[in-house]
Amino acid sequence: MSDLASKYGPYALILGGTAGIGAGFSAALARAGVSPLVVARAADAPGEFAQRLAAETGCDARGFALDLADDDAIAEVAELTAELDVGLVVYVAAVSLVGPFESHSAEAKRRALSVNCRGPLETCDVFLPRLRARGRGGLILMSSASGHQGTGWVSTYAATKAFNTVLAEGLWWEYREQGVDVLAVEAGRTETPTYRGQRPRDTATWIAPIQSADAVASEALAALGRVPSHLTGTRGRWSTRLMRTLLPRRTLVALYGSSTRAMFEPE
Numbered sequence: 001m002s003d004l005a006s007k008y009g010p011y012a013l014i015l016g017g018t019a020g021i022g023a024g025f026s027a028a029l030a031r032a033g034v035s036p037l038v039v040a041r042a043a044d045a046p047g048e049f050a051q052r053l054a055a056e057t058g059c060d061a062r063g064f065a066l067d068l069a070d071d072d073a074i075a076e077v078a079e080l081t082a083e084l085d086v087g088l089v090v091y092v093a094a095v096s097l098v099g100p101f102e103s104h105s106a107e108a109k110r111r112a113l114s115v116n117c118r119g120p121l122e123t124c125d126v127f128l129p130r131l132r133a134r135g136r137g138g139l140i141l142m143s144s145a146s147g148h149q150g151t152g153w154v155s156t157y158a159a160t161k162a163f164n165t166v167l168a169e170g171l172w173w174e175y176r177e178q179g180v181d182v183l184a185v186e187a188g189r190t191e192t193p194t195y196r197g198q199r200p201r202d203t204a205t206w207i208a209p210i211q212s213a214d215a216v217a218s219e220a221l222a223a224l225g226r227v228p229s230h231l232t233g234t235r236g237r238w239s240t241r242l243m244r245t246l247l248p249r250r251t252l253v254a255l256y257g258s259s260t261r262a263m264f265e266p267e
């Protein structure tokens with residue numbers, strides 16, 4: 001992990017970096033000597049979180065309060081970081097819509113599209129040329145195992161995550177010979193405030209144990225530059241690969257839909 005600073009440079013931008021998996025990335029990078037520039041919505045949280053990391057590790061962490069659902073958010077991030085040598089970019093924030101398709105308003109779905117798809121796309125638009133111009137860099141898009149196939153009860157969310165997987169994999173290929181590593185991280189269930197806030201039942205943990213946010217971030221950073229996409233968690237990775245290989249598509253879709261509903265449907 002300590003070669004991240006020599007490989008990617010002094011600053012990393014973490015879009016959604018103060019809680020959950022994003023906080024895992026911020027802390028891991030700060031410990032590795034890469035100063036995290038953390039973006040989140042809550043007015044004081046990014047600054048306070050950055051100050052804490054700076055005090056703990058001696059890094060030059062900074063925080064920016066922005067809502068990534070806003071149309072001009074990525075342009076603003078670009079401007080705020082223009083003078084800093086950002087070598088690594090991680091897009092983490094997402095809107096997770098859980099429940100039947102009709103239970104979410106059109107506005108909630110538009111917001112999910114904006115944070116989960118437009119934000120990552122514009123981040124790639126703005127930062128990939130910057131990373132390419134430096135001659136080296138890394139960019140990670142957070143996706144989900146639910147985005148590999150249709151997943152009922154999170155249909156819209158899963159579709160937005162498919163966008164991230166497919167986008168990052170394509171860009172991995174385009175940029176691999178230009179010194180820029182791109183990675184999609186297909187996370188399984190991860191212990192975060194957002195996940196816990198959805199009041200899930202922790203089912204089938206023997207097949208895919210729930211991971212810590214720190215473990216997901218460390219795995220992602222270790223996978224960057226090695227593969228186009230990475231499924232997190234050793235046991236979850238092997239069981240998921242096996243299901244994807246062996247099961248017909250309709251069975252896979254039915255399995256993901258029924259297990260997601262079983263996790264989240266109220267009694």
Ligand SMILES: NC(=O)c1ccc[n+]([C@@H]2O[C@H](COP(=O)([O-])OP(=O)(O)OC[C@H]3O[C@@H](n4cnc5c(N)ncnc54)[C@H](OP(=O)(O)O)[C@@H]3O)[C@@H](O)[C@H]2O)c1
Binds near residue numbers: 019041068095145193
């Ligand atoms: N947790 C899981 O089980 C799981 C499983 C698979 C994939 N994932 C993926 O992993 C990523 C992280 O998930 P997570 O559970 O850690 O929680 P999350 O709610 O997606 O991310 C939390 C971080 O993002 C910030 N954030 C959220 N919305 C934002 C917005 N509109 N603008 C700016 N910042 C925003 C939060 O701070 P503020 O609230 O202060 O803005 C916080 O710092 C997501 O992409 C998710 O799809 C998670």
